[in-house]
Amino acid sequence: MSASVAFEKARAEGRAALVGYLPAGFPSVAEGIGAVKAMIESGVDLVEIGLPYSDPVMDGPVIQRATEQALAGGVRTRDVLHTVEAVAGAGVPVLIMSYWNPVEKYGVDAFARDLAAAGGAGLITPDLIPDEAQEWLAASDAHKLDRIFLVSPSSTDERIAMTVAHCRGFVYATAVMGVTGARDSTSSAAPTLVARVKAAAGNLPVGVGLGVRSGAQAAEVGAYADGVIVGSALVSALADGGLPALRTLTQDLRSGLTP
């Protein structure tokens, strides 16, 4: 099930899609699976499962700590694929978000094959740009997977056009210059970036990430983006308040998007 399904459904309901991120293996593989299921039950339209990595340069402290804990608990790449498999039947598309080296180490085609077999929709690659992605472009074609590359406020128009031309599923717009982490105010750069991306993206949905932590902020972002991506705030909720807090925040975020 491609990520585009989630965007179409939300669009049909006249709202932006809610995209929720949680790392696999946090706080344990089984509890992580439970958390993703709770997030789906509470209203996310699309799930991103983070593959914990030793050197997460795009992540702020919250996600760093969670993925460190997952790694310390012994999470393996196969556990991440298992997590995808365990939640893929719950009715929403499931993507993996991974730094590049673990994918390359697994074998790019093998990873694509096993992700597809697990029922995953595709892969978000925060440190892989299309310029370096030959093998992944081929593997994602062969196994019919979404590939989501990132664009940023510093991307030139040429790079935005090139990047969206290589995306399938949606385009991930990182709204602020910086690492992941909840912020009090969403970025003023975001609407401008989304407009620039939309001009290049045609019908491809644009998701906006980095910083959203409340229903009110989700509403703000949902007014100009096709999808609102939430990570650190959900991880914090799960870390501090367990499943009840995770459900409450997810519902709040989702209510912010209800027309």
Place this chain on the structure above:
Amino acid sequence: MLPDDRGHFGPYGGRFVPEALIAALDELDAHYRKAMADPEFTGEFERMLRDYAGTPSLLYDATHLSAHVGGARILLKREDLNHTGAHKVRNVLGQALLTKRMGKGRVIAETGAGQHGVASATAAAYLDLECVVYMGEVDTKRQALNVARMKMLGATVIPVTTGSRTLKDAINEALRDWVTNVDDTHYLLGTAAGPHPFPAMVRDFVRGIGVEARAQCLALTGALPDAVAACVGGGSNAIGIFHAFVPDADVRLYGFEAGGDGIETGRHAASITGGSHGVLHGSRSYLLQDEDGQTIESHSISAGLDYPSVGPEHAWLHDQGRARYQPVTDAEAMDAFALLCRTEGIIPAIESAHALAGALRVLPALREELGHEPTVIVNLSGRGDKDMHTAGEYFGLFDSGEVIG
């Protein structure tokens, strides 16, 4: 001429970074190319290297050491005599000058033992730039004196408390800072690794080592050396001395990696000889990683070599067979450290002692292969003042008050 215009050395190098950094890397690449073609920039860089850093460094005919090891001619490229005590000053002056030219007012740097941090703080003080140095918390405790040096020079030192709290995590934190503050900040990376254009740019800033050594060797001996040896951490001093010799097919190039307790123990920092292909910190190269591609922590008695990857050009030179890479254990390096102290009255950096140990190890085979006494240039990349704590503990100088020998 490598790399290609996207920073590839064969399959290595490139850019494996968030898209948010691509514009800054493109900007840096454009400025650096222009600067290197601008006599005003290259002239000022040369002037700073000469008048401020004290280059060209000597090529010292180490006759005592040579006699001690039985005849070869060992020439030491004395980068230890540069201002701040290592080859690293060349790279930081180049990048700091480029930072000025780009109109940026702030530099950030990572440091392990503190050498690159001190060099960066020095260049920042000299060129009036704000300087922030990221250093693993573990390292700030191990290297308190260098932390004080950086602060004395006006830099802010930020202890990094994530991951393994060492050099690789300091690089991660510097990259996070850069992604956030890229408009007014240059990331002054300390070695010939990272995303394009860093490996090529750092090489070009330090390649004077080899250019000088080549001319000095010709002047001194009337011939090129038979071999050139350097230690390899991230790879900057090694590529700096190798590069001018790469076209000289008869000059053997040896890179000595930190073998730590020995490759077989798994406790080492030998990315090429004990690692595998992968991507870390923005480029494809060799690295220490587990089955899942998670980075494995490196181990070496030498903080400057304690890094789990290596610059992409070395990966390429290795695969081409143009340079040969071998591990040198902590124990071998410390033997060479002591030997150089005693024979020549030169206390080398422990990093550089790896190069010397490796060179001494390959001498017999080289002598046999050549049928004459080999001439070998060893890059003495730095001085050992910073290492006296480690050396003092290793040789038991603090407990007994005795000296070795």
